[in-house]
Amino acid sequence: MGTSTGRATISRGRAWLPVASALFAVAWAGNEFTPLLVMYQMHSGFSTLEVNVLFGGYVLGIIPALLIGGPVADRIGRRPVMAPGPVLAIVGSLVLSFGAESLVALFVGRLLCGLALGLAMAVGTTWIKELSAAPFDPTADAGAGARRASITLSVGFGVGAAVAGAVAQWGPAATMLPYLVNVAVLIPATLWMLSSPETQVRAVLSTATRRGHSRFALLAEDGLDPRARSAFLRVVAPAAPWVFGCAGSAYAILPTQMRPLAPGLEIGFSALMCVVGLGFGVGVQPLIKRLERPGSPRTLLLGLAIATVGMALAAVALQAGSLWLGVIAAAVLGTAYGTVLVAGLQYVQRIAPEGRLAAFTAVFYSLTYLGFFMPAVLSATTMLAPQLTHPRLFVVGAVLATVSAALVAWGARHVRRYAANAAVALPHEPADPVDHHRDRLARPGAELGQSVAHAGAGGADSRRGADRIVGAAPH
Numbered sequence: 512m513g514t515s516t517g518r519a520t521i522s523r524g525r526a527w528l529p530v531a532s533a534l535f536a537v538a539w540a541g542n543e544f545t546p547l548l549v550m551y552q553m554h555s556g557f558s559t560l561e562v563n564v565l566f567g568g569y570v571l572g573i574i575p576a577l578l579i580g581g582p583v584a585d586r587i588g589r590r591p592v593m594a595p596g597p598v599l600a601i602v603g604s605l606v607l608s609f610g611a612e613s614l615v616a617l618f619v620g621r622l623l624c625g626l627a628l629g630l631a632m633a634v635g636t637t638w639i640k641e642l643s644a645a646p647f648d649p650t651a652d653a654g655a656g657a658r659r660a661s662i663t664l665s666v667g668f669g670v671g672a673a674v675a676g677a678v679a680q681w682g683p684a685a686t687m688l689p690y691l692v693n694v695a696v697l698i699p700a701t702l703w704m705l706s707s708p709e710t711q712v713r714a715v716l717s718t719a720t721r722r723g724h725s726r727f728a729l730l731a732e733d734g735l736d737p738r739a740r741s742a743f744l745r746v747v748a749p750a751a752p753w754v755f756g757c758a759g760s761a762y763a764i765l766p767t768q769m770r771p772l773a774p775g776l777e778i779g780f781s782a783l784m785c786v787v788g789l790g791f792g793v794g795v796q797p798l799i800k801r802l803e804r805p806g807s808p809r810t811l812l813l814g815l816a817i818a819t820v821g822m823a824l825a826a827v828a829l830q831a832g833s834l835w836l837g838v839i840a841a842a843v844l845g846t847a848y849g850t851v852l853v854a855g856l857q858y859v860q861r862i863a864p865e866g867r868l869a870a871f872t873a874v875f876y877s878l879t880y881l882g883f884f885m886p887a888v889l890s891a892t893t894m895l896a897p898q899l900t901h902p903r904l905f906v907v908g909a910v911l912a913t914v915s916a917a918l919v920a921w922g923a924r925h926v927r928r929y930a931a932n933a934a935v936a937l938p939h940e941p942a943d944p945v946d947h948h949r950d951r952l953a954r955p956g957a958e959l960g961q962s963v964a965h966a967g968a969g970g971a972d973s974r975r976g977a978d979r980i981v982g983a984a985p986h
Contacts, residue, residue, distance in 0.1 A: 676782020
């Protein structure tokens with residue numbers, strides 16, 4: 512049995528795979544640069560601060576794309592907003608492949624890859640979530656979409672780092688070939704993605720748009736349930752930066768600091784740290800489902816506790832000058848990354864008002880990517896205050912992770928009832944969302960972009976109305 516897309520027919524239950532392939536390839540493009548940081552230090556003569564700025568600089572592309580891509584996808588659909596992402600990744604990889612000696616060219620390439628990744632994360636993860644629910648995949652459980660999206664991202668990050676590092680360490684044309692391999696993966700993945708069903712069949716117009724001016728202050732938007740806003744700011748926001756704060760510590764800070772301990776294999780060791788960190792991040796994610804409980808932040812708290820341990824281990828590894836302890840620290844930090852990522856996604860998907868899932872996801876990922884500035888901040892700090900060495904700064908990181916966990920626990924106490932009630936399923940949509948859309952438009956007074964039901968109505972009724980994402984209601 513198939514699901515009609517208007518372009519192709521995909522077996523029911525597998526409609527999410529083409530979108531996942533594109534998300535995987537774009538994530539590859541986003542992380543292929545990471546194990547090459549030491550290569551640019553060694554062969555292009557860039558300083559540690561310069562390569563860390565390049566490492567975190569693509570966040571300047573990610574965050575705008577996330578904040579703009581999510582709301583636009585809620586209005587015009589997933590496919591037209593997601594499609595430019597892989598194309599930007601192709602251009603970005605080509606710029607990186609020919610710009611090894613230029614900081615400007617490398618920054619532009621990273622910026623383009625950041626824009627691509629921002630679109631893919633804001634729209635692709637939401638699209639996968641919607642294709643992992645009825646009617647596209649009626650057998651999937653409620654958390655399948657979050658797990659599939661986060662695992663796809665993590666596998667893309669890991670494979671990209673592993674392939675780029677291996678090619679640069681042992682292959683020819685170390686500054687070019689790693690990126691060209693990614694281009695060869697992106698092209699077919701992009702074409703396959705276009706065959707996936709469109710899930711956003713009804714436009715969502717924000718209250719700001721209806722007033723005649725556009726803005727993307729998503730969490731301050733009029734008509735948004737204040738309980739949803741409070742749950743996000745109190746529980747999700749304090750934890751989110753630790754997603755890539757932990758990941759960046761594992762595969763950017765530790766490899767560059769431990770490079771002298773692996774003479775002749777610097778790039779390979781950097782790739783190993785990426786694979787270990789991301790591998791543990793992927794491996795832990797299916798286990799989070801067993802621990803996750805509706806209305807409870809305990810999986811987020813677990814992730815922050817693991818982050819505290821990982822930061823402490825990283826401090827000890829650098830102080831002792833031990834490669835193996837560094838690898839263990841990368842594994843623990845990777846576990847924290849995967850735990851906080853999937854726990855955060857599941858919490859966001861539970862509390863997001865209907866029709867605002869892509870927007871809430873965009874803000875969540877924007878906050879997670881602030882963690883990518885950690886390597887640059889630490890490098891600048893050690894330059895300005897040499898007495899604050901990286902081991903000492905990792906100890907500070909462990910303390911801050913503990914403080915973040917305390918903030919999450921405190922915030923969760925204030926929003927527990929709303930978070931638990933948000934897990935209650937709304938009435939299911941008919942099996943064919945296109946037919947349902949057609950029926951609603953046929954009713955007298957039905958309009959595309961009908962006003963959003965205001966949050967003050969309370970309960971499930973406050974989340975009904977025109978701003979629906981078909982298939983996105985919690986199950």
